[in-house]
Amino acid sequence: MVTSEYSAHHLQVLEGLEAVRKRPGMYIGSTDSRGLMHCLWEIIDNSVDEALAGHGSRIEIVLHSDGSVEVRDRARGIPVDIEPRTGLSGVEVVFTKLHAGGKFGGGSYAASGGLHGVGASVVNALSERLDVEVDRGGKTWAMSFHRGEPGLFANGAPDSTFTPFERESVLRAVGKVSKAVTGTRIRYWADRSIFTKDAAFNLEELEQRARQTAFLVPGLEIVILDERSAERNETVFRFDGGISEFADYLASDAGVTDTWRLTGSGTFTETVPVLQPTGAMVATEVERSCEVDVALRWGTGYDTTMRSFVNIIATPKGGTHQQGFEQGLIKAVRAQVEQNARRLKVGNDKLEKDDILAGMTAVLTVRLPEPQFEGQTKEVLGTPAVRQIVSTVVARELTARLTSTKRDDKAQSALLLDKVVAEMKARISARTHKETQRRKNALESSSLPAKLVDCRSNDVADSELFIVEGDSALGTAKLARNSEYQALLPIRGKILNVQKASVSDMLSNAECASIIQVIGAGSGRSFDLDSARYGKIILMSDADVDGAHIRTLLLTLFFRYMRPLIEDGRVFAAVPPLHRVIVMNPGTKPNETIYTYSEQELHALLTKLTKSGKRWQEPVQRYKGLGEMDAEQLATTTMDRAGRSLRRVRVQDAEASADVFEMLMGNDVAPRREFIVDSSDRLARERIDA
Structure with a gap:
């Protein structure tokens, strides 16, 4: 029951690690996967700080199959002697006391990532179980904790019986090692009553962080061992170039x-x-x-x-x-x-x-x-x-x-x-263009390219811009389009390869400039998706090698200078048919027209017709280009929303996509040649016009 009374006895003082368990988000940001990973970073960064100080050159991170994670290093090891103010061992101080550690006085670390002295103790407080082993002074010392409290577990399972220490804590000596051998091993099981059900260790994120750390500390070797599957994947990162x-x-x-x-x-x-x-x-x-x-x-x-x-x-x-x-x-x-x-x-x-x-x-x-x-x-x-x-x-x-x-x-x-x-x-040119541009008024229409065949609709979401290869296809497309919402922009041949060209060369190229001007949203850093004049940009090129090349050049332009259009799913490639098969029906029944989009599809169709005892007109029409279709055929197969097929162009991974564009369209010939040679076996030879 909430009352209006408010006095000193209403104040709650959270002591020690209680505060961490009560308000975990304050210390690790969140209790989902992001917070779970942050706990792991806290432990890893302690080992990295040792490497940064010149102690230890190898860190191992093991994702165990039981949901626990272990971090091992060969650094100096956590101090095991008694800290005079608390009367506790150094290990217990580090894992149970907030704002305690070796990074405050300045004597142990010249520069470190751990600064607040809460990293290890916070991880301990949020763990169902945490085991630490330290090699130091010729012995292996061990201690276990349950939700931040030191004690003993009956066996190695995280849910085994836990007995807390009653009078005083004991840092156990569990083995002997050479005095020259030092290091720390920490294994913990996250407390699932704190973290969300779907919180999990992300291997890709862990590898990315490990790679990054290996770059930043030249000579440091970081090993990630994932034992959560039968394959036991191991990844090693080490970079000497910094x-x-x-x-x-x-x-x-x-x-x-x-x-x-x-x-x-x-x-x-x-x-x-x-x-x-x-x-x-x-x-x-x-x-x-x-x-x-x-x-x-x-x-x-x-x-x-x-x-x-x-x-x-x-x-x-x-x-x-x-x-x-x-x-x-x-x-x-x-x-x-x-x-x-x-x-x-x-x-x-x-x-x-x-x-x-x-x-x-x-x-x-x-x-x-x-x-x-x-x-x-x-x-x-x-x-x-x-x-x-x-x-x-x-x-x-x-x-x-x-x-x-x-x-x-x-x-x-x-x-x-x-x-x-x-x-x-x-930037200045794009800003000037943006300031002077208006949609659908007399001033604008006079500034747009004369070859643009615009649509009547002012509804951006419903409108479509077809970028058409060649004037011959444009003539057919004019008759095939729905002029209410479909606009046409013809381009002549192959546009500039913008992957190799400079920004100024791209802007001075007539075809590239026309495309950017017609879309009306600028280019590069000044690109404004909300200013785009059309809801869909559809690349309509011939179904041959040259058409594929033109489509690739156009996609390179969009990827480099108008990428938000691709990221928003507004760029499409039209899929015109390769063949037209006229199936002859007996008697007065009209003949049937079937379009196919690949050689395999054509052969499958002809085989099916043969088995059905049906005949077709010979020769089967093979479209070499869009200009060979009449308006009705183009509308039915490629432009009419009721029957057309479109391929949406997407960017799932920007970096991978950039690498592909650089390989296919960049200055370096060797990777492109290697790709062509390796991919030649997958080439359908009948698609080459020779």
Whole structure:
């Protein structure tokens, strides 16, 4: 019963790990799979911090078949001696006390991801069972916990009888090892009364995080062993190239520049409470150092890929280090564009951040003691002084690279400035076009390409734009379309391959410019899906090799410069028939027309007709192109909504799709040749017009 009375006896004080179990979302973000994975990161990051400090070069992560997960390392091992203030072993302090650990005083770790001292204890509080083994001092020490409470289990099963310690906790010595052998093994079973029923460890996400960590700590080997299936999959990650190799891995387009490395450091002071030997906390001004390491490169695309880290902890929502990076980047590039304004023909236009970030892949890492994060999930760095340090380092190092007199640096710098200015001009052009554009008025109709055969409807969702190959097909399509909601735009031959061309070349190409102008939503970063003039974009090309090539070129244009249309499922490929079979019926019964869409389908049909004793007109008509159909045939098979077939173009995986487009349409010939050779066995030779 809720009452209006409110006094001190209504206040509830949650002590120790009770607070974690009462409000788990405060510590791990959520209680679904995301929170379950966050618990695992907390344990893994402790081992990574040891590797970062130079202790241990291998971490093993085992997903057991019983739902538990185990993390093993060969680092120094958790301290097993008695902590004087609590009278407890170091192992028990780490796993049962909030805000306790080796990362506060600064003596054990110069820079670490674990900062709040709650990671291991939070995981323990949210576990049905947690077992820890430590190799240290020539012995193997062991301790078990049930929902954060130390004690003993009857056997190895998580649901076995648990007996808590009554008088004092015991860190058991369960074996002997060489004194040179040290390390920690932690295995835990998540408490299913805390987490949602469908919460599960995501192997793909785990591998992605492990790969990322291996990039950030060169020489560290991370092994993932999945024992949840009979196959026992094992994956090993190790990269010695560091973040330069990481940036190359993330980049999906051809390079305008090599991967550049920008490094530097700076110092700052901050006032922090420091624990004195007497136990008192005294506000003390300390000097901190911040190391900055950046790997970045620019490619021919316009997408930006940015990864930022603080002490190898990912900060997906950025923070002061990312703000400083962008500030230094803009300062350096703007200065160089201004110095080369005459060559670049910049005029009075000014670069914006998005112009510079277009096509950039960057990995930003900073290392500093005791960084300030916003929340336990550590997604945003809050230390104010880091912004200016990162900005200064990036501006200085990038300026040195852009003004270098080395031949390669000079050539790449010139290409980069050309790209940045082209992005700026494309943005200004698109904005001007967007501001002047209107739908369905006299002013607009005069600015659209004359060859556009528009529809009458103003309903965007119901309207369709057919991009038609050739003028001959256009003539037939005009008669076959429903002029109320179907518009036609003819293109001549094969358009520019935009995977190889620059932005300015694409915009100056008449066919590409016409398509972008007719769709009316801009291109690249300025593309606005809500401004698109048509609900469906349908590519209608001949059912031959040239038609397939034209369709691929068009899809390349849409993928690179109007991708939201594909992502929203608004781009389709028409499926015109390959054959027309006229089945002759006896007597006065009219003949039947059947269309087939492949050689296999034709042979199956003819076999069926033969078995049924039916005859057909010879020769069977084979359509070489859309222009060979009359209006009625084109409408029935390809344009009429009642009977046509359309293939929707989708992007399930943007990175994989980008790789495919780069292979098929990019500058590098070798992968394309290898693909063609490997795929030749699947080619239907009868489809080649030769």
